[in-house]
Each structure stands twice: as C-alpha cells, then as structure tokens.
Amino acid sequence: MNIGQAAEASGVSAKMIRYYESIGLIPKTVRTEAGYRVYSDNDVHTLRFIRRARDLGFSVEQIADLVSLWRDRERASMDVKRMALAHVDVLERKIAELQEMAGTLKHLANNCHGDGRPDCPIIEELASGETRHASSRAAPKFGLAKERLRP
Amino acid sequence: MNIGQAAEASGVSAKMIRYYESIGLIPKTVRTEAGYRVYSDNDVHTLRFIRRARDLGFSVEQIADLVSLWRDRERASMDVKRMALAHVDVLERKIAELQEMAGTLKHLANNCHGDGRPDCPIIEELASGETRHASSRAAPKFGLAKERLRP
DNA sequence: GTGATCCTTCCAATGATGGGAAGGTCAAGT
DNA sequence: ACTTGACCTTCCCATCATTGGAAGGATCAC
Numbered sequence: 467m468n469i470g471q472a473a474e475a476s477g478v479s480a481k482m483i484r485y486y487e488s489i490g491l492i493p494k495t496v497r498t499e500a501g502y503r504v505y506s507d508n509d510v511h512t513l514r515f516i517r518r519a520r521d522l523g524f525s526v527e528q529i530a531d532l533v534s535l536w537r538d539r540e541r542a543s544m545d546v547k548r549m550a551l552a553h554v555d556v557l558e559r560k561i562a563e564l565q566e567m568a569g570t571l572k573h574l575a576n577n578c579h580g581d582g583r584p585d586c587p588i589i590e591e592l593a594s595g596e597t598r599h600a601s602s603r604a605a606p607k608f609g610l611a612k613e614r615l616r617p
Numbered sequence: 618m619n620i621g622q623a624a625e626a627s628g629v630s631a632k633m634i635r636y637y638e639s640i641g642l643i644p645k646t647v648r649t650e651a652g653y654r655v656y657s658d659n660d661v662h663t664l665r666f667i668r669r670a671r672d673l674g675f676s677v678e679q680i681a682d683l684v685s686l687w688r689d690r691e692r693a694s695m696d697v698k699r700m701a702l703a704h705v706d707v708l709e710r711k712i713a714e715l716q717e718m719a720g721t722l723k724h725l726a727n728n729c730h731g732d733g734r735p736d737c738p739i740i741e742e743l744a745s746g747e748t749r750h751a752s753s754r755a756a757p758k759f760g761l762a763k764e765r766l767r768p
Numbered sequence: 769g770t771g772a773t774c775c776t777t778c779c780a781a782t783g784a785t786g787g788g789a790a791g792g793t794c795a796a797g798t
Numbered sequence: 799a800c801t802t803g804a805c806c807t808t809c810c811c812a813t814c815a816t817t818g819g820a821a822g823g824a825t826c827a828c
Contacts, residue, residue: 468805
C-alpha cells in the first residue's frame with residue numbers, strides 16, 4: 467500500500483504520516499526499490515489509532531505513550547486510565563476557562579445597546595476595567611495539544 | 618518610559634510589545650537618541666487594552682479591529698457587539714467540542730477497571746472503535762486564537 | 769570607570785499542519 | 799513505445815503567538 471492509500475484508509479494525511487515518521491511516532495517503513503513507502507494493514511491500524519487519539523485531544527507526545535501501551539499487551543490498564551483521567555482534567559479546566567470568557571463577553575454584549583451611539587461597555591471594559599478573573603489569573607500554564615480539531 | 622517599564626505597567630512582555638509593533642498592531646514609537654523605544658501612559662493604556670482582549674481569547678487580528686474601534690469613538694458600538702457575539706459563538710462551539718471529548722474519555726475511563734490487567738476499553742476503543750461523534754466530524758475548521766491563555 | 773542592568777536587532781524554536789516546488793516513478797491509454 | 803497524468807520523494811516555507819538566546823550598544827548606580 468502506498469502512502470496515499472494508507473492516508474485514505476487511516477484518515478491521516480500523507481503529510482502527517484511522513485511527519486509522524488520523522489519525529490519517531492511511527493517507525494520507518496519498508497520502501498520499494500523506487501523509494502516509495504509501503505504500508506501494511508497493521509500500519510493503517512496504528513495510524514487510525516493515532517488519529518482517534520488525536521481527535522480526543524491527546525498531544526503527539528501523549529500519543530507516543532498510548533501507542534507504546536497499546537503495543538505492549540502486558541501493560542497495566544491503570545496507566546492508560548490515569549492518562550485518560552489526567553487528560554479529562556485538562557479538558558475540564560480548559561472548558562471552565564472558555565465558559566468564563568464566553569460569559570464575560572455575553573454579559574458585556576448584553577449591556578451594549580448596539581446602535582450607532584459610541585458608548586459600548588465592551589470597549590469600555592477593555593479600556594479600563596479588569597476583565598480577568600481569579601481563575602484565569604491563577605491558571606497555571608496548561609495547554610491543549612490541538613487547537614484546531616479537524617483542520 | 619522604556620519598554621521594560623511599559624511591559625511591567627501593561628502586563629505585556631517587552632518581547633511581545635516589539636512583536637506587536639512589528640506586525641503593525643501598535644504604531645512605531647518615538648525613539649531616544651540611543652534608539653530606545655519611549656512609551657507614554659496612553660501607550661500603556663493601549664497595551665493593557667490589548668492584553669485584556671487577549672485574555673478574552675481574541676486573536677491579534679481581531680484585536681486590531683477592536684483597537685481601531687476603540688480609537689474611533691464615532692464608530693457604531695454595533696460593530697463591537699457583533700464581534701463580541703461572533704466570538705462567543707466560536708467559544709461555545711469550542712466548549713461543546715471539549716465537552717464531548719471529556720465525556721467520551723470519562724465514559725471510557727469509567728469502564729476501565731484500572732488495575733494491572735491488560736484489558737482496557739480506552740485502548741480498545743482507540744484501536745478499533747469509532748471515537749468520533751457527528752459534531753466533531755462535521756465541525757468546520759475553526760480555531761481559537763490562543764491556546765495557552767496565560768503562557 | 770566599572771559592573772550590572774537595561775536596551776537594540778536578528779535568528780531560532782515551539783506544535784501540528786498545510787502548501788508548494790523540483791524531480792523521480794508508475795500505470796493506463798493511444 | 800510513448801505520452802499523460804497521477805502518484806511518490808525530499809526539502810523548504812508559512813502559519814500563530816510567544817519565548818529564548820546571542821551579540822553588541824546604552825544607561826545607571828556606585
């Protein structure tokens with residue numbers, strides 16, 4: 467199977483397959499005489515695994531762990547569960563942040579009459595007020611691996 | 618005021634101030650004979666405005682719009698309101714995505730006994746199942762400007 | 769005057785992905 | 799057999815916001 471077919475079958479773009487290979491997330495494949503990468507059904511399986519983990523917001527680094535756990539049939543499911551729950555934590559903190567942002571903006575927009583008059587509490591708040599809340603101020607550095615879920 | 622003091626006063630790093638200048642978000646400042654950038658209280662005010670908009674998740678591009686609306690007191694507040702509400706939409710879609718991810722992961726983790734046994738539904742789902750849902754599949758390309766809120 | 773602390777510009781890296789160019793390869797149609 | 803078009807290869811560049819660092823000049827406190 468060529469890289470294009472593997473991409474089609476797995477839902478991971480050819481570009482990304484090469485990238486994953488280059489960073490060592492997947493091993494280097496067998497090549498044809500002409501240098502074409504050749505993929506097996508099993509490789510496609512792995513790629514699909516990766517794509518799904520990606521869809522759940524895992525970073526490539528985390529996925530590397532997941533893949534090794536997946537390959538190691540003896541691994542403790544505890545490790546996987548811990549990773550999943552830690553990731554849920556990150557997601558939930560992120561959700562809370564976004565809800566706070568959205569809430570603040572909605573509140574401001576509700577108090578903006580939206581006509582031609584120059585008064586706008588949104589602008590005024592940005593210009594002079596404290597728009598930030600404790601949680602966003604105190605928020606430690608945390609980030610989701612993927613911004614665009616399906617770019 | 619030097620860039621360092623302006624950074625301190627506004628909460629925007631000196632690095633970012635130079636960057637914002639380089640991309641035209643803020644105008645080029647006056648310089649001293651030695652080439653040092655000089656900032657006024659008004660500049661700091663603008664920088665603080667920018668930082669707050671950033672905290673609310675606006676992209677630099679959107680902030681450029683907001684800043685020009687802010688400077689132009691004759692503009693209709695409607696524009697600002699429209700921008701804010703459009704941004705709320707983006708935030709809420711993002712929230713829904715993250716909630717779905719977190720929900721899927723929690724569901725999987727609940728069904729994972731988490732002991733030493735190798736069976737783990739999380740891994741199994743990733744390996745063979747369809748983890749994606751309609752909303753994430755259908756999700757159009759949309760992204761939030763900022764991944765890390767306070768990096 | 770000297771050392772510490774600023775400031776300057778430039779360059780690189782991050783993470784995950786897309787875009788594209790330049791060139792080689794393959795399969796099918798004429 | 800030859801062309802055509804679809805594929806493949808590598809390599810470089812761009813994104814977005816931000817940080818880091820190096821090399822060198824300026825300023826400041828002592």
